[in-house]
Amino acid sequence: MSAQNQLAVLFEGNGDFSKFEELAERLNVPIRQAREPNPEAFFLTWRDGELKLLDKELFKKGGLSVDIAPRNGEQRSYPAPKEGAFAQAIGRKTKTVIDATTGWAQDSLCLFRMGYDVTCIERSPMMAELLADGFERLMQESWVKKLELSPPTLLSGNAIELLKNLESSPDCIYLDPMFPPKRKKSALSKKTMTILQEVVGEDLDKNELFETALAATGKRVVVKSPDYAEPLGGKPTESFGSKLLRYDVYLTDRAKFPTQS
Numbered sequence: 606m607s608a609q610n611q612l613a614v615l616f617e618g619n620g621d622f623s624k625f626e627e628l629a630e631r632l633n634v635p636i637r638q639a640r641e642p643n644p645e646a647f648f649l650t651w652r653d654g655e656l657k658l659l660d661k662e663l664f665k666k667g668g669l670s671v672d673i674a675p676r677n678g679e680q681r682s683y684p685a686p687k688e689g690a691f692a693q694a695i696g697r698k699t700k701t702v703i704d705a706t707t708g709w710a711q712d713s714l715c716l717f718r719m720g721y722d723v724t725c726i727e728r729s730p731m732m733a734e735l736l737a738d739g740f741e742r743l744m745q746e747s748w749v750k751k752l753e754l755s756p757p758t759l760l761s762g763n764a765i766e767l768l769k770n771l772e773s774s775p776d777c778i779y780l781d782p783m784f785p786p787k788r789k790k791s792a793l794s795k796k797t798m799t800i801l802q803e804v805v806g807e808d809l810d811k812n813e814l815f816e817t818a819l820a821a822t823g824k825r826v827v828v829k830s831p832d833y834a835e836p837l838g839g840k841p842t843e844s845f846g847s848k849l850l851r852y853d854v855y856l857t858d859r860a861k862f863p864t865q866s
């Protein structure tokens with residue numbers, strides 16, 4: 606069964622029904638009422654003012670939304686300092702970044718808070734809806750309003766196509782594609798990632814995405830990889846990270862030899 610067939614919009618009797626209808630229409634999925642026995646495995650609904658993704662486990666209460674709060678330990682000033690392996694890999698002099706595999710936008714939002722100019726690409730229409738809702742909420746945050754910041758630009762579609770038609774090259778293209786989990790089920794896997802794994806599955810075209818990104822970037826491609834995965838683009842120019850996680854950096858020839866024409 607495709608992810609599309611597994612999804613419905615859930616109306617729980619609260620809020621403007623037309624908003625739910627429009628969402629269902631955009632995604633081309635049915636609308637269900639909470640009390641019906643529903644055949645779908647996943648649901649989108651608004652709870653506590655946030656668009657949330659539910660599975661059977663989260664149906665009764667809860668749900669997952671794009672978390673716009675800074676990560677634990679992240680400095681709350683803006684821009685947050687460009688510290689740690691992630692910022693090192695992206696590059697302190699980098700200004701523009703395209704996150705071509707946005708998912709729950711936890712990496713994109715971290716880049717946004719560090720002051721990078723971020724464009725987000727996501728090919729799952731369902732994830733793109735969750736992201737649009739998250740970015741709208743971000744714009745209501747007092748610090749974002751006070752600093753008059755613009756949200757990350759969100760593009761819904763396949764990055765393999767979108768990166769071929771950019772008006773200008775970004776300094777960096779960031780990739781965090783879905784790798785198959787090493788173990789079938791890890792107790793440490795976050796629910797946000799396990800549900801994404803169930804909905805979108807493994808990204809089987811990540812090699813093509815890498816090649817497209819390398820051709821489209823101005824200076825570098827950065828790939829986030831689990832420790833057990835082979836580097837996506839062969840030997841990287843440099844790598845940053847820890848035991849469980851690596852950021853492989855691939856510099857373009859232009860970035861490696863800036864004085865040559």
Ligand SMILES: C[S@@+](CC[C@H](N)C(=O)[O-])C[C@H]1O[C@@H](n2cnc3c(N)ncnc32)[C@H](O)[C@@H]1O
Nearest residue numbers: 706707708709710711712727728763764781782
């Ligand atoms: C592992 S998740 C990314 C998690 C993300 N870094 C975060 O911080 O939440 C991978 C995401 O990339 C998306 N994706 C994979 N290949 C893509 C492509 N070619 N174009 C656009 N999105 C893609 C998948 O739909 C999925 O949502």
